[in-house]
Amino acid sequence: MSSQNYRLAFWQRLLQPLAIWIMMALAIPFTFTQPRNAATSLRTIMGTLVGFSFYLLNQFFSPVAIVYQWPPILAALLPLFIFMTITLFLYRSA
Numbered sequence: 001m002s003s004q005n006y007r008l009a010f011w012q013r014l015l016q017p018l019a020i021w022i023m024m025a026l027a028i029p030f031t032f033t034q035p036r037n038a039a040t041s042l043r044t045i046m047g048t049l050v051g052f053s054f055y056l057l058n059q060f061f062s063p064v065a066i067v068y069q070w071p072p073i074l075a076a077l078l079p080l081f082i083f084m085t086i087t088l089f090l091y092r093s094a
Contacts, residue, residue, distance in 0.1 A: 004072060025084075026087045027047060031047075057079045
């Protein structure tokens with residue numbers, strides 16, 4: 001068994017607090033928008049879909065990184081970078 005699995009798990013666990021902060025920052029645009037702009041149920045569904053897509057993307061990059069021999073830190077940081085970019089875009093548009 002390759003040590004890359006363990007290194008990837010290490011980086012994912014080490015970056016977990018950063019992922020929590022990014023997801024909390026991503027939740028703010030869904031929470032503090034004007035009530036008349038979108039229905040509460042629509043905001044809840046969109047927030048749930050964004051959170052679930054973060055989970056899926058994070059689970060997707062793990063096997064891809066192992067198969068294609070990507071550096072483990074890149075596989076751990078790429079989903080965080082993608083969702084941080086989405087967060088910044090939502091802040092600028094709000």
